[in-house]
Amino acid sequence: MDVYLDALFHPRAVTDEGWWVLRQEGWRYDTENDNDEHDQEEEETDATATRRKFEYKGVVYSEMKGAYSDPEGYLDRLTQELLFPDSPYHYDSGGDPAVIPTLSREEFVSFYKKYYHPTNARLFVAGDEVDVYHALSKADGYMTPM
Numbered sequence: 001m002d003v004y005l006d007a008l009f010h011p012r013a014v015t016d017e018g019w020w021v022l023r024q025e026g027w028r029y030d031t032e033n034d035n036d037e038h039d040q041e042e043e044e045t046d047a048t049a050t051r052r053k054f055e056y057k058g059v060v061y062s063e064m065k066g067a068y069s070d071p072e073g074y075l076d077r078l079t080q081e082l083l084f085p086d087s088p089y090h091y092d093s094g095g096d097p098a099v100i101p102t103l104s105r106e107e108f109v110s111f112y113k114k115y116y117h118p119t120n121a122r123l124f125v126a127g128d129e130v131d132v133y134h135a136l137s138k139a140d141g142y143m144t145p146m
Contacts, residue, residue, distance in 0.1 A: 001135060005142040008116060014109050022108060027058035027101050056101050065097045118143035 013021040031052040067073050077092055084090045095103070121143065125135040 001138055005139060008121075009118070009142045011112070011116075014112050018109075019105055022105050023058070025059045026103065026108070027056050027061040029054050030057040031055070056097075058100075060094060061097060061100050064092075064094045064100060067094065068097055 011021075012018050013025065032055050080092075081090050123136075123139050125132050127135070
């Protein structure tokens with residue numbers, strides 16, 4: 001529970017040093033890492049031999065790219081868009097891989113500050129009385145302003 005609450009209410013990506021976290025977790029430019037192609041390029045002698053191809057990388061970008069390649073996932077997204085045309089549920093929570101690279105850090109931080117707030121949270125806990133009180137006490141520590 002601590003890991004999830006900490007990631008939700010105290011993410012490193014929105015701190016001053018968080019730009020590198022967003023690059024690692026969200027998206028970034030990187031060079032392709034294909035050894036066969038690299039070996040062929042080394043054998044070439046013209047000016048194009050030193051050029052490298054760039055590609056998008058990042059944890060979220062890669063996960064969503066995989067999710068968007070699944071036909072059942074496409075049907076789920078289409079159904080969600082049609083059922084909730086005027087609701088936030090219309091949008092995919094992970095983001096469309098075609099749009100993820102357009103997200104700036106400023107937009108990310110602004111979205112986080114607007115929506116990821118304890119007043120927008122719903123906490124559901126199940127278990128016996130001791131478990132529930134323990135969970136609520138722990139959550140209160142994360143949701144109460146410091």
